[in-house]
Amino acid sequence: MTGITIVSKLKDRKVKDRVEANTAFDKKVYYECFDEAIERNRPRIDEVRARLEAAGVKYVMSSWIDLHGIPKTKPVPMSDFEDLCLGKGPQFAVHSVSFVPELTPADSDQVMVPDLDAVYICPWDNTIAIIFADLFWEGAPYNVCPRQALKRAIHEAQQKGYVGYAGIEPEFIVMKHDENGEPVKAFDDDPREGLRPRRQAFGYDVEYSMDSMPFLKELIDILEGMGWNLHDVVAEGAYSQFELDFTYTDLLEMADRFVFLRLLLKEIAKSHGMFVTFMPKPTVGDWRSGAHINLSLQHKDAPGENAFKDGDKWSDTARFAVGGLMQHAEALTALTCPIVNSYNGLVPRVGGFEGGTVTWAPTNITYGYNNRSAQFRLPQNRYSLENRAADMTMNIYLALAMTLTASVHGISNKIDPGEPTDRDLYSMTEEEFKEAGIRRLPRNLMLATNALREDELAKHVLGPVMHNSYITYKNDEWERYHQAVTDWEVQEYIRLY
Numbered sequence: 001m002t003g004i005t006i007v008s009k010l011k012d013r014k015v016k017d018r019v020e021a022n023t024a025f026d027k028k029v030y031y032e033c034f035d036e037a038i039e040r041n042r043p044r045i046d047e048v049r050a051r052l053e054a055a056g057v058k059y060v061m062s063s064w065i066d067l068h069g070i071p072k073t074k075p076v077p078m079s080d081f082e083d084l085c086l087g088k089g090p091q092f093a094v095h096s097v098s099f100v101p102e103l104t105p106a107d108s109d110q111v112m113v114p115d116l117d118a119v120y121i122c123p124w125d126n127t128i129a130i131i132f133a134d135l136f137w138e139g140a141p142y143n144v145c146p147r148q149a150l151k152r153a154i155h156e157a158q159q160k161g162y163v164g165y166a167g168i169e170p171e172f173i174v175m176k177h178d179e180n181g182e183p184v185k186a187f188d189d190d191p192r193e194g195l196r197p198r199r200q201a202f203g204y205d206v207e208y209s210m211d212s213m214p215f216l217k218e219l220i221d222i223l224e225g226m227g228w229n230l231h232d233v234v235a236e237g238a239y240s241q242f243e244l245d246f247t248y249t250d251l252l253e254m255a256d257r258f259v260f261l262r263l264l265l266k267e268i269a270k271s272h273g274m275f276v277t278f279m280p281k282p283t284v285g286d287w288r289s290g291a292h293i294n295l296s297l298q299h300k301d302a303p304g305e306n307a308f309k310d311g312d313k314w315s316d317t318a319r320f321a322v323g324g325l326m327q328h329a330e331a332l333t334a335l336t337c338p339i340v341n342s343y344n345g346l347v348p349r350v351g352g353f354e355g356g357t358v359t360w361a362p363t364n365i366t367y368g369y370n371n372r373s374a375q376f377r378l379p380q381n382r383y384s385l386e387n388r389a390a391d392m393t394m395n396i397y398l399a400l401a402m403t404l405t406a407s408v409h410g411i412s413n414k415i416d417p418g419e420p421t422d423r424d425l426y427s428m429t430e431e432e433f434k435e436a437g438i439r440r441l442p443r444n445l446m447l448a449t450n451a452l453r454e455d456e457l458a459k460h461v462l463g464p465v466m467h468n469s470y471i472t473y474k475n476d477e478w479e480r481y482h483q484a485v486t487d488w489e490v491q492e493y494i495r496l497y
Contacts, residue, residue: 034087034136037113041085044116049081052119058127062089062114063259064135065146066098067469068338069395071130071259087113087136094135100144100469110135110142118256123222124267132256143465146397147255153401153461154251157408162297162307164404167248167384168258170392171289172265173241173282174215176274185240186274187212203237212242215272219244222264228257237287248294248384251400258291258396278392280337281344288345288361291392293336294384295403297321297411309383321385322367322376323417324410325403329365329375329389330442330451331458332406334474336390336399340481343444346389348373348426358426362388365439366421373425375441389441398462398470405461445481449474 032040052060058078063071074090083089094110095103118132134151135142142148157164174186187208190201202208209216216233223230229247236243244261248254262278269276280288297307297317308318325332337343348363360372367376377386385407390399409415421438433440442448449471452458459467 032141034111034113034139037134037136038085038087041113041116045082045085048085048116048119049078052081052121052129053078055121055129056126057121057129060084060114060129060131062112062131062133064092064094064110064112064133065259065395065397066094067100067144067146067395067466067473069146069259069393069397071132071263072097073130075128085114085116087111089114092135094142094144098144099473100466101472102144102465102469108138110137110145112136118253120256120260122267123225123264124271130260130263132259143463144469146395146401146466147252149462149466150252150255150397150401153405157297157404158300160408160412161300162408162411163300163303164251164400164407165248165296165298165384166251166254166400166403167246167294168254168396169243169245169290169292169294170258170261171236171241171243171291172276172278172392173238173286173289174212174269174274174276175240183275186215186269188239190239202235202239202241205235208239209235212240215268215274216242218268218271219265222268236289238283238289239286241287241289248296251404255396255400262392280339280342280391280393284350288359289392290345290361290388291390291394293387293390293399293403294379294382295321295387295407296382296384297407306383308385314378314383317411318378318383318385319417320411320414321407322378322410323415324406324408324413325376325385325387326365326367326417327410327415328402328406328455328457329439330448331455332387332399332402333389333442334445334448334452335402335458336387336394337448338395338445338474339393340445340477342391342393343442343448345391346441346443363441364421364425364433365441366425366436367417368420368422371420371422371425374421378420402458402461405457409457444478445474446478449478 059075060078060081061073061075062084063073066072076084076089080089091109091111094100112133112135114131114133120130122128122130132147134148135145154164175183176186178184212235220230220233223246231245234243265276278289298305299307308315337346345361346363347359347361349358362373362375364375366374367378368374369378370380371377375387375389377388379386387403442451453471462470
């Protein structure tokens, strides 16, 4: 790593510069055809290639995003860089691997066009660069390209006068395999059986943070070198669980960062003989791993001014944005908490919970000032709307597209979210929820998917084809889950009945 400057993007712009550049684009940037995307790349090819070669890059992984938010690629040598940028690189039968059955083996392949504003040199191997790409099909944006869906949502928000920014709070658990090949937590010196602390010792703990530093030091150094402005790393409530806190940026860049971060964490862990899991709830007694989304908006014509701030208080714009998010909360949750296991974490209490008596996870659709038991929190230290019902398994492009669109929908239609709920939701009764008109978050993936199916705004954000593909896969996931017999079921029923 010595002597190599690791940057998150070759084009070094501050947030304000990026906003001004985005707002200068006309409509066709977000609805551009294949030829227009190529012409956008053409004048920058030599500049980007020179920078990559100077950094020692030999291989490029231009990566598109599948329905689940996972990057896919075919590596190419730097000698093919120009062809890659001109849309003459590898083609993909996306519909053969990405759970999008609307096309057949007789249909055309998809073509990716790399985004030269989204170039990442891999800090674990500086000979490789990852460039995030958009998918095109028969000359038009591919209608099951999540990155294109986010770009479309960004453009539509700008048309209504708003530019979105996001910060993500990624949480994850670091694990390893024991002598029997079984997965165990990498940083956990308490016995697996017998005496364990009544309340978990890992959260914020100096000793455990010190024990984790060989892994954390490398992570911190890399993120600092990339210019992400890392604020801190938190030893979270579960053993071997960590959270990162780094600065916010515009929505497209944050989505790309999120995907790159998941790759980065996995690669660093491998180099230490460990692995990282983003599964929200890998064990019963642990805190859930989340990825809270913090959204803020700026007026397109006033870059740098937070639209959610009115003097020293929250603005009406913020209230209406909350109203839009609450109106579409169930459908949004199908995107931000997208797997069966996500809903194991969205519960108020867990028997034998080692971190206390309540989970601090959202269970109800409401908002509150600094209320961590509500889905939407208005924090005391920043003017951004925090959605606490989100985890690391989400397709971040679709999640941010829906978050932005629902917020702007709320603002445009002046949707009143009602009074805030500034009390402990875990202590409220069902009768009190009913009296206050507070809805329950979906209790499982099926309920969330059903809400997504009926939500007209979600159909618009995803587009009809991707909306159908997503729901079809999630229904299949739910059905396959119910074909499995779990250990809990065996222990609960096999002798009882």
